[in-house]
Amino acid sequence: MLEKKDEFLKYVPIFTGLGSDTLSKIAQLGKLLVYPPEALILMEHETGSALFVIAKGSVKVSRVSEDGREVILTMLVESDFFGEMAILDGLNRSANVTAMEEVEIFMIQRADFLDLLYTHPEVSIALLQELTKRLRAADMKIKSLSLKDAEGKVATVILQLADDIGRIRNGKVEIERLPFQHDLANMAGTSRETISRTLHSFAKRGYIELEGTRLIIPNYEAFREIFR
Numbered sequence: 001m002l003e004k005k006d007e008f009l010k011y012v013p014i015f016t017g018l019g020s021d022t023l024s025k026i027a028q029l030g031k032l033l034v035y036p037p038e039a040l041i042l043m044e045h046e047t048g049s050a051l052f053v054i055a056k057g058s059v060k061v062s063r064v065s066e067d068g069r070e071v072i073l074t075m076l077v078e079s080d081f082f083g084e085m086a087i088l089d090g091l092n093r094s095a096n097v098t099a100m101e102e103v104e105i106f107m108i109q110r111a112d113f114l115d116l117l118y119t120h121p122e123v124s125i126a127l128l129q130e131l132t133k134r135l136r137a138a139d140m141k142i143k144s145l146s147l148k149d150a151e152g153k154v155a156t157v158i159l160q161l162a163d164d165i166g167r168i169r170n171g172k173v174e175i176e177r178l179p180f181q182h183d184l185a186n187m188a189g190t191s192r193e194t195i196s197r198t199l200h201s202f203a204k205r206g207y208i209e210l211e212g213t214r215l216i217i218p219n220y221e222a223f224r225e226i227f228r
Contacts, residue, residue, distance in 0.1 A: 008055050008106070011079045014126040026116065030108035035099040042097040048086020051113045054078050057103030058165070060183065061095050072186040074137070075100070075179065077165050084127065087113055100179075137163070153188040154198040155227035158208070160187070162217060173217040 009015050009023050035041055058077045062070050086093050087110045117124045166173040185192045202208045207223055209216040217223050
């Protein structure tokens with residue numbers, strides 16, 4: 001369990017512009033919760049009354065289709081946040097959020113977060129920037145699922161993971177813990193067999209390198225140019 005919540009909060013994008021005194025006050029407003037792997041943190045359609053920030057671990061954001069199939073919208077890691085839509089519009093949750101491993105979550109109630117937006121406009125601006133970033137990513141995924149072939153869909157998911165959880169250095173991106181193939185299939189809207197076949201095809205052509213659970217894109221810009 002984290003010892004100092006304000007130390008963690010300064011790395012959260014919507015809070016990076018705040019001073020140490022304000023971060024300490026925010027830390028006192030919220031509380032840390034721990035969820036085991038596979039725990040359902042938020043359920044689609046339930047009432048939203050809090051904002052959640054990931055202090056440690058990772059989660060998946062998903063919805064269930066009419067035929068009962070899970071569709072993974074995105075994966076979030078440390079310093080990412082979720083639950084903001086229901087806080088802003090007062091409506092029900094729009095997706096499920098599930099722990100992919102043991103996670104520590106910092107939760108702040110809706111009234112306290114809204115008060116923070118009123119008293120610190122820089123948080124509001126940072127929140128808008130983050131929401132715009134997510135909207136652009138959603139637009140790219142919609143384009144992929146509607147216009148691209150299976151290979152293009154898998155490439156789009158790899159690019160999404162590279163942007164969300166990858167580490168870039170000298171033009172090379174490393175995704176340390178690649179999600180399971182059935183999760184990748186749910187993200188791409190395709191089958192696990194297609195994921196396996198496409199990943200090995202990409203590796204054979206030198207687009208990616210696979211080392212256990214690690215995926216490496218040797219030339220990220222070239223890969224993005226081919227599959228954008």
